[in-house]
Amino acid sequence: MTEQRPVILEIEGLTHYFDSLKAVSNFSITLREGELVGLIGPNGAGKTTVFNLITGVYRPTAGSIRFRGIELVGLPSHEIIRLGIARTFQNIRLFANLTVLDNIRIAHHYLVNYGLFDSFFRTPKFEKEEKEITELAQELLEIFGLADRQNDIAGSLPYGMQRKLEIARALATNPQLLLLDEPAAGMNPKEIDQLMELIHFIRDRFNLTILLVEHRMRLIMNICEWITVMDFGEVIARGKPEEVRNNPKVIEAYLGRLAIR
Amino acid sequence: MRQLLRNTTLMFFLGAALVFILVQVLINKGVINAYWQTILFWGAAMTMVSLGLNLIYGFNGQFSLGQYGFYALGAYTSADITWRWVRGDPSALVVVIGGTILALLFMWGVANFLKRFYGVSVLTEFVFHSLATVIGFAIALKVLRPYLGPTIYSLIQSLPEPVSRQIVFFLALLGGAAVAGIVSFLFGIPVLTLGSDYFGIATLGFTIIVKVLADNSDTILPFPEMKGARGMVGIPKWTTWPWVFITLMFVILFMRNLLHSSVGRAIVSVREDERAASLMGIDVARTKILAFVIGSVFAGIAGGIRAHDLAFVHPTMFGFLPSFNPLIIVVFGGLGSMTGTIVTSFFWVFLLEGVLRLVLPTGFENWRYVVYPLVLLLLMLLRPQGLFGRYEIPFLRQTYPPVRKPAEVRG
Numbered sequence: 303m304t305e306q307r308p309v310i311l312e313i314e315g316l317t318h319y320f321d322s323l324k325a326v327s328n329f330s331i332t333l334r335e336g337e338l339v340g341l342i343g344p345n346g347a348g349k350t351t352v353f354n355l356i357t358g359v360y361r362p363t364a365g366s367i368r369f370r371g372i373e374l375v376g377l378p379s380h381e382i383i384r385l386g387i388a389r390t391f392q393n394i395r396l397f398a399n400l401t402v403l404d405n406i407r408i409a410h411h412y413l414v415n416y417g418l419f420d421s422f423f424r425t426p427k428f429e430k431e432e433k434e435i436t437e438l439a440q441e442l443l444e445i446f447g448l449a450d451r452q453n454d455i456a457g458s459l460p461y462g463m464q465r466k467l468e469i470a471r472a473l474a475t476n477p478q479l480l481l482l483d484e485p486a487a488g489m490n491p492k493e494i495d496q497l498m499e500l501i502h503f504i505r506d507r508f509n510l511t512i513l514l515v516e517h518r519m520r521l522i523m524n525i526c527e528w529i530t531v532m533d534f535g536e537v538i539a540r541g542k543p544e545e546v547r548n549n550p551k552v553i554e555a556y557l558g559r560l561a562i563r
Numbered sequence: 564m565r566q567l568l569r570n571t572t573l574m575f576f577l578g579a580a581l582v583f584i585l586v587q588v589l590i591n592k593g594v595i596n597a598y599w600q601t602i603l604f605w606g607a608a609m610t611m612v613s614l615g616l617n618l619i620y621g622f623n624g625q626f627s628l629g630q631y632g633f634y635a636l637g638a639y640t641s642a643d644i645t646w647r648w649v650r651g652d653p654s655a656l657v658v659v660i661g662g663t664i665l666a667l668l669f670m671w672g673v674a675n676f677l678k679r680f681y682g683v684s685v686l687t688e689f690v691f692h693s694l695a696t697v698i699g700f701a702i703a704l705k706v707l708r709p710y711l712g713p714t715i716y717s718l719i720q721s722l723p724e725p726v727s728r729q730i731v732f733f734l735a736l737l738g739g740a741a742v743a744g745i746v747s748f749l750f751g752i753p754v755l756t757l758g759s760d761y762f763g764i765a766t767l768g769f770t771i772i773v774k775v776l777a778d779n780s781d782t783i784l785p786f787p788e789m790k791g792a793r794g795m796v797g798i799p800k801w802t803t804w805p806w807v808f809i810t811l812m813f814v815i816l817f818m819r820n821l822l823h824s825s826v827g828r829a830i831v832s833v834r835e836d837e838r839a840a841s842l843m844g845i846d847v848a849r850t851k852i853l854a855f856v857i858g859s860v861f862a863g864i865a866g867g868i869r870a871h872d873l874a875f876v877h878p879t880m881f882g883f884l885p886s887f888n889p890l891i892i893v894v895f896g897g898l899g900s901m902t903g904t905i906v907t908s909f910f911w912v913f914l915l916e917g918v919l920r921l922v923l924p925t926g927f928e929n930w931r932y933v934v935y936p937l938v939l940l941l942l943m944l945l946r947p948q949g950l951f952g953r954y955e956i957p958f959l960r961q962t963y964p965p966v967r968k969p970a971e972v973r974g
Contacts, residue, residue: 359838359842376682377682379841380841380847383844384844395838395839396836396839397831397832397835397836397839397840398836400828400831400832400835401963403963404831408828408829408840409843411829411845412844416824416825421820421821421824421825421827422817422820428824435825444967449967452964453963471843475844
């Protein structure tokens with residue numbers, strides 16, 4: 303059934319070198335609308351580099367990345383984000399000295415049409431747009447249960463809430479495709495269960511396609527529909543969770559050659 | 564009544580009006596003599612320069628040592644406009660104002676043209692914008708000056724003297740601000756792509772270049788009236804308390820309203836985490852240039868105010884050592900605190916130029932450069948976040964919307 307859905311992201315032959323180190327080699331993946339896809343692999347396999355290439359942090363050495371048919375290679379990050387891709391970070395990167403509300407409102411910046419003139423004279427246009435942005439941000443915080451913390455400094459929130467806030471901030475850019483980089487890092491099993499619920503919930507609520515980088519097999523195997531496995535910058539396996547789980551190449555990559563025998 | 568007292572905007576404007584009237588009365592009565600008036604105006608100019616730097620460094624996180632370069636540009640440009648004007652020559656006014664308008668028009672065209680291409684390199688952008696500027700000013704020099712100059716001169720001169728003087732002074736301040744803004748824009752395009760420390764060194768280079776050009780303004784540059792290293796004399800003394808007050812209020816209000824808007828939040832987000840900001844859809848390069856240009860425009864206005872108060876401009880005023888003043892003030896008052904910068908700027912000028920010169924015996928002013936490094940050292944050891952940290956008076960403080968109650972959501 304999923305085969306009929308339109309393709310949202312198509313990566314072909316993606317290759318990236320850091321000097322002479324090959325970080326990603328001939329990587330390809332196709333995401334269809336509404337899918338929840340996992341990208342796994344041992345440490346240093348190149349998963350986060352793939353995210354950085356998609357979001358324009360690095361420019362790939364070769365290959366193409368198409369989002370709804372638009373070539374992303376060469377576009378600056380902020381334009382890629384405005385096309386409808388959002389991401390979170392492996393190690394949380396909130397605007398730690400700003401309030402929770404401002405973290406969200408910064409991501410709403412794309413909605414703003416008023417200029418310096420309007421902000422200097424506080425024109426009705428300014429007041430109206432500021433009010434709209436604030437209300438949108440507050441609604442989003444309510445969905446994530448952070449509404450009562452809106453005026454707290456983001457860096458002072460407990461770890462789990464910071465993770466949530468980061469996802470909320472990514473959603474504030476109004477994405478169609480969400481890239482989650484190790485959202486379960488540093489979480490205990492109970493928190494991971496809550497996170498899985500949250501991911502399912504936001505996918506349905508915001509009509510998202512989600513690409514997930516993760517280490518925790520439990521999370522990946524439970525929620526992903528498709529999994530792509532990377533090792534040394536290359537794709538070594540892809541398929542449904544149960545297929546991947548029994549693939550000897552994957553077991554080798556994770557546990558070493560001897561484990562297969 | 565209580566409601567009124569809580570209205571911070573009203574209280575701020577009332578307080579400002581009171582200060583304005585009080586100072587004006589004291590000047591008229593002669594309580595504030597010429598010396599203290601100079602100190603006061605200097606304090607205001609220093610506030611504008613330092614607020615500009617606080618926007619660039621404190622709020623946008625770009626470590627800049629170029630603030631005095633733009634201060635010098637503003638001072639020399641506006642001084643040249645009025646110097647020539649009072650000697651019957653409108654050329655500087657026409658070239659600067661006309662050139663600015665044309666250059667901005669061309670740059671707007673260039674920006675729209677470059678928008679069509681993806682991945683335009685910063686050097687290409689720099690070259691195109693520079694060309695637009697040069698062409699704009701060249702047209703102003705070759706076409707506007709000979710054809711429009713005399714007309715504009717007789718037009719403004721036909722007004723009564725006090726009015727024409729205020730108009731010319733306003734245009735001179737505007738011209739100084741515009742030149743500082745345009746130069747900072749052109750300089751910022753390539754240089755703001757550098758990381759923070761490298762940017763600091765590049766801007767230091769900029770200040771030195773401006774100082775050297777000012778030293779040789781009568782030989783390398785075609786401005787004999789600036790008299791190079793001997794200093795420019797004969798600038799009309801047009802700065803009055805209302806002008807100082809209006810420009811200072813404009814700078815404070817502009818910066819406050821900018822910071823409390825979406826653009827201001829974008830500026831601060833770049834300081835917090837550049838990569839996260841760009842991945843939240845914020846055009847980091849543009850935001851940096853915007854903050855840099857606005858900060859430099861503030862310095863340009865301040866330069867005009869200072870030059871027309873002293874009636875004298877000298878290259879050493881903008882030398883290497885004084886160029887650290889705004890940086891010290893901003894750090895002293897607290898990075899990211901407007902209140903801290905405003906208070907510290909006045910305090911700085913009053914203490915070092917006023918109190919130390921008058922109260923202590925003659926010769927003691929040479930100890931300034933011993934006193935203030937010591938004060939700075941002590942401050943860094945005892946209160947590294949600056950005197951005010953991030954404290955703001957209520958009017959300048961950002962207000963946060965109240966938390967909505969869940970019932971309102973469903974309703």
